[in-house]
Amino acid sequence: MIAFEQVAYSYGGTATLSDVTVQIASGSFHFLTGPSGSGKSTFLKLCYADLVPSLGRVSVFDQDTHALIRDDLPQMRRRIGVVHQECQFIEHLSVIDNVILPLTVAGRAALPKDVTDLLNWVGLSSVVGMTPAALSGGERQRVALARAVITSPEIILADEPTGNVDWEMSLRLLTLLVELNKMGKTIVVATHDLNLIRTVKAQVAARVLRIKDGRVLLAGADL
């Protein structure tokens, strides 16, 4: 589903990733770990073609992201849900409008029952009329998750989704991601929280990729 072949990426001449070759299979659950600045976000951005590799090839849905024409990018991104640590929303729109935004831009109607079910699932049914600025960090993360999954994407990429929330909320968010994985979604979560990884690994067969010195390695049982 996602394939990195000898991928390198540099920011202004500084290599962030180098010679990365990784396969992420459909329906798998991957953690991506490593210290701050190691390249976790870069890895995820390469996955949804927000960046293109300096060298090598990134394929998503068997399509080379570098070869995608501009009009194909949105179609690909509609099949990928992204959750960021710094959740970005359209702040003047309400929570519900932000959640259904992927449907709106795709010209698809949002069925009220489906939206209600989704909001109940993430525990946000009481805040639909609020603007994102009025929400707590945990609520914003759940809104971002609801927005990421509303189109039922095949891949969900989460970049430090628990960075701004407490332990209890972190577990709740990860539990939601595990549930999505059990529905067949491919999940990649970037986090530096090893305790969280250990806890979640008890619930799901997750693989852990560690980024070290620009290279991506498969971590062992000891992480």
Next chain:
Amino acid sequence: MKQRSTLPPTEELKTKSLRIVPPSGLGVWLTGLTAAAMSFLAVFAMALALTAGLVAQNWSSELQGRATIRILPSNENSAQQLDMLLQILAQTPGILKAQPLDSATQTALLAPWLGDDIPFDALPLPQLLDVTYAGERYDFEGLRLRLAAELPDAIIDDHMQFRGPILAAAQQLRWLGYGALGLILSVTAMMVVLAANAALAANGTVIKVLQLVGATDRYIVRAFVRRFALRAFLGACFGCLCAVLALHYMPKVAENSAFLRAFGFVQGQWIWPVALPFFVAGIAYIATRWAGYRKLKELI
């Protein structure tokens, strides 16, 4: 901040693209103001061009086919000179009519220049003839030479000869008006491009979010284009309304000036100030669309 207990109906969810661009902001506000100011000026430029064109047309039609012959006062018998002149004119091809002006008409023509208290009867005034001719069939130069030979005291003035430059000036004024209109609309387009660029730059997060959730460039640009075209339309409506009111209430200081008296729009010409807001909205549409696509290509 408002709480909503129930979800909005599906129909409402499908029309959100209009609100994706924040309803306020410098760029949008600037577009409305620019459109209003430029439309106000454009209406005046349009009025100038149309009025100059109308005046030129009126003058042209009034002067077309008309000439004046003066018989200068001399020792000759003026009645005989007049008869002779009428005979010459009757023999001249293309002359349709030759009408001597009576003394009352001549006095009325001179009074504005010399005053009413002048004893016109005592003055050696020339006898004037109003000549009507039929376009190209009239040989002005031939008639002038014949008069010089046979009736030297008779001098012919073709109106087009001395009023031609005035007509040319009116035509130039008309093109000046159109030129000013073109400049105004060009500046409007440039200002909208600048405002759209500013708005696109200020809404970087909105654009990033839209791209993240799979919005196409077309969708993003359309959201901005709608906002800017609407603001430009509303601004232009306001500017046009102000300009039309200003034209209507313009002081009537020059009743004797054909140009100033006619300054404004007549009958079917009102379509232009009415159409202007739509035209400005069209300019804003094209300008924003161009700026939007250009900016989006810069962002990725």
